[in-house]
Amino acid sequence: MEDAILLSRDERQIVTLTLNNPLKMNAMNLEMWQRLGDLMQELDADDSVRCIVVQGAGDRAFSAGADIEEFPRTRLNKAQAMAYGQVTHRAMQAVSASRHPTLAVIQGACVGGGLELASVCDMRICGESSRFGAPINRLGLVMSYGELGGLVALAGRAVALEIVLEGRVFDAAEALRKGLVNRVVPDASVLEEGAAAARRIAAGAPLVARWHKEFVRRLARPEPLSASEQEVAYDCFETEDFQIGYRAFLAKQRPAFVGR
Numbered sequence: 001m002e003d004a005i006l007l008s009r010d011e012r013q014i015v016t017l018t019l020n021n022p023l024k025m026n027a028m029n030l031e032m033w034q035r036l037g038d039l040m041q042e043l044d045a046d047d048s049v050r051c052i053v054v055q056g057a058g059d060r061a062f063s064a065g066a067d068i069e070e071f072p073r074t075r076l077n078k079a080q081a082m083a084y085g086q087v088t089h090r091a092m093q094a095v096s097a098s099r100h101p102t103l104a105v106i107q108g109a110c111v112g113g114g115l116e117l118a119s120v121c122d123m124r125i126c127g128e129s130s131r132f133g134a135p136i137n138r139l140g141l142v143m144s145y146g147e148l149g150g151l152v153a154l155a156g157r158a159v160a161l162e163i164v165l166e167g168r169v170f171d172a173a174e175a176l177r178k179g180l181v182n183r184v185v186p187d188a189s190v191l192e193e194g195a196a197a198a199r200r201i202a203a204g205a206p207l208v209a210r211w212h213k214e215f216v217r218r219l220a221r222p223e224p225l226s227a228s229e230q231e232v233a234y235d236c237f238e239t240e241d242f243q244i245g246y247r248a249f250l251a252k253q254r255p256a257f258v259g260r
Contacts, residue, residue, distance in 0.1 A: 004035040006057070012202045013050040015043060018057050025061035028113045029070050030084060033091045036117075040094035047259055050202035050209075052098065053194060054121060055105040056114075059187075062104065062130075065112020068139070088113070089146035096120040096150060099210045101201045105194030106130050106181070111169060115180075116143065120150035122213065124180065125194050126172050127187035132180055133169035153220070155179050205241040205257045 006018040017039060019026040043049050056062040075081045095102055095117065104110075104118040106126035111133045118124050134151075136143065143151070143164055152160045159178045172184045185193045201209065211232070218229065236242055240260040248255035 002035075004029075004032040005039055007039060012199060013048050014053060014198045014202050015049055015051070016053040016055065018055055019063050020057045021067070022056075022058040022060070024067060024069075025064035025109055026056040026058075026114070027064045027067040028088075028117070029067040030074050030087060033088045037087065037091035037094050040091065040098060043100065044094065044098055047206075049100045050206055051198045052100050052102045053105055053198050054095070054102065054117070055191075055194070056107060059107045059190075061109040061114070062106040062118060062126075063111075063114025064109045065114050065134075065136075085144055085146065089144070092117060092120050092146060092150060099213065100206075101209050101213070103194065103198055103201065105190060107187070107190050112136055113147075115163075116147045116150060119154045119180070123182050123197065125183045125185060125190065125197060126175065126181045127190040128172055128184055129187050130172040130175070130181075130184075131169050132172070132175040133167065134163050135167035135169060137164065137167040203254075205236075205239075205245060205255075206259045207239055207241055208236060211236065 003020055006016075006020050008016045008018075010016075017036070019028065019032060019036075021027055021029065021032060040052075043052060075084050102121040102123070104121040104124045106118060106124060107130065108127070109131050110118055110126065111131065112135070115132055115134055134143065148160065148164070151163065155163075155178055159180075172181065175181045176184050183193070183197075215233070218225070241255075241257045244257055245255045
């Protein structure tokens, strides 16, 4: 199972999770979803992590979606599909709810379940030849609530409906216009640009990144902010990282944040 999703970590505490099914364009099977959920839960408890990068093995695909060949064994009826859905939803929720910044680095195809997974990451960088879409209407399948939610939150109701109703696969330029990706770069530069973005994220104060993620989630809810919620925005001034950050700025030095 360890081979389903490969994990690596560098000296900056950037963790890279690689979807490892290259012979099938990194189509996601049950084992991969289970492993992804397990790893994300483990990483969420690790205060040393600065950024989590999600990418596909090879340059043909981030992920081509579900592994249809396993359907006769794992998703042939409603009961099986509901059990499978619990695993996929757990994984996507773990990515969506991660305390740490998440970045999808996309080469090639990003369709179906691959698009669903990328949509719950915080940022997405892709190559010019990347392709996007969710042609599941041709399989007679729906995106369940747990799968569709991230896409609606990212791109809005109209774009999400266009994607699932038409089932059309479209290019990176259109994905950028639709708000599905943050940045389109030359194919040869995708990994380099993704690594550079991860380094910039990791160089920031980790507590600040976690607070910003929390604030953005909270602002998506309609009820007014309470006084205690407003007050949390000033907790950063009581951290060791604030002392490190402003002193480094005044000294024209690079800060070395400690996450406290």
